[in-house]
Amino acid sequence: MLRLEDVTVELAGVAVLRRVSFQVPPGGRVALIGRNGAGKTTTLRTLMGLVPPREGRITLAGRDCTRLPAHRRTSLGIGYAPEERRLFGSFSVRSNILLPAEVLSLPDDEIGRRSDLVFGLLPELRELAPRRAAGLSGGQGKMVALGRALMVGTRAILLDEPFQGLAPALALRYADALGRLREALPDVAILITESSPDLLASLVDETFVIERGEIARA
Numbered sequence: 001m002l003r004l005e006d007v008t009v010e011l012a013g014v015a016v017l018r019r020v021s022f023q024v025p026p027g028g029r030v031a032l033i034g035r036n037g038a039g040k041t042t043t044l045r046t047l048m049g050l051v052p053p054r055e056g057r058i059t060l061a062g063r064d065c066t067r068l069p070a071h072r073r074t075s076l077g078i079g080y081a082p083e084e085r086r087l088f089g090s091f092s093v094r095s096n097i098l099l100p101a102e103v104l105s106l107p108d109d110e111i112g113r114r115s116d117l118v119f120g121l122l123p124e125l126r127e128l129a130p131r132r133a134a135g136l137s138g139g140q141g142k143m144v145a146l147g148r149a150l151m152v153g154t155r156a157i158l159l160d161e162p163f164q165g166l167a168p169a170l171a172l173r174y175a176d177a178l179g180r181l182r183e184a185l186p187d188v189a190i191l192i193t194e195s196s197p198d199l200l201a202s203l204v205d206e207t208f209v210i211e212r213g214e215i216a217r218a
């Protein structure tokens with residue numbers, strides 16, 4: 001279970017999140033919907049340990065990680081695909097995907113096992129694997145960012161506006177891939193942000209709405 005309890009975040013003296021509480025159970029598919037500037041990215045960055053909360057608590061599988069640095073959360077099994085895909089342009093797609101697992105110094109056989117899973121779930125990544133990340137379209141980059149999050153997200157995966165800027169055909173493929181995750185990773189909690197609920201309606205089992213930094217309704 002990935003849980004936020006009364007999380008308040010201030011950035012530059014402004015309350016950007018106010019007493020945000022919700023949870024994503026193991027195997028749960030949860031949407032966080034909100035307009036631009038509502039606080040979706042800040043919620044995910046706070047869950048990842050990239051923004052310190054002023055108040056409140058974040059737990060993963062019952063363990064308090066409110067003050068844990070980002071790399072420790074990655075090693076606890078949280079994978080994050082930011083809205084800006086943040087790939088290393090001069091590296092191959094394969095290297096970009098493997099990078100977080102290598103940073104964690106996972107054993108080679110574990111990296112092999114996880115990458116087999118990722119390339120099995122997202123076969124479109126196989127043909128992209130040898131290419132330099134700099135040459136990818138925005139949509140292909142989103143798929144690579146999903147693969148990278150899957151490499152380490154053994155307990156939870158956070159996807160920030162994955163459909164933003166995707167051409168319709170690629171959006172369908174991405175939605176298919178998310179559907180496959182449901183079956184292949186039945187114990188992983190997945191939290192997806194979007195500005196509109198329409199794209200996610202068939203992919204999630206629970207939706208929270210965030211407005212001006214507050215959860216508006218379940």
Ligand SMILES: Nc1ncnc2c1ncn2[C@@H]1O[C@H](COP(=O)(O)OP(=O)(O)OP(=O)(O)O)[C@@H](O)[C@H]1O
Binds near residue numbers: 040043
């Ligand atoms: N570093 C920062 N300093 C001050 N204010 C910030 C900072 N980062 C974000 N904000 C403000 O916090 C609020 C929430 O931003 P956030 O990026 O979390 O929203 P969002 O819902 O993800 O929107 P978007 O879809 O535009 O990414 C916005 O009003 C934004 O201007």
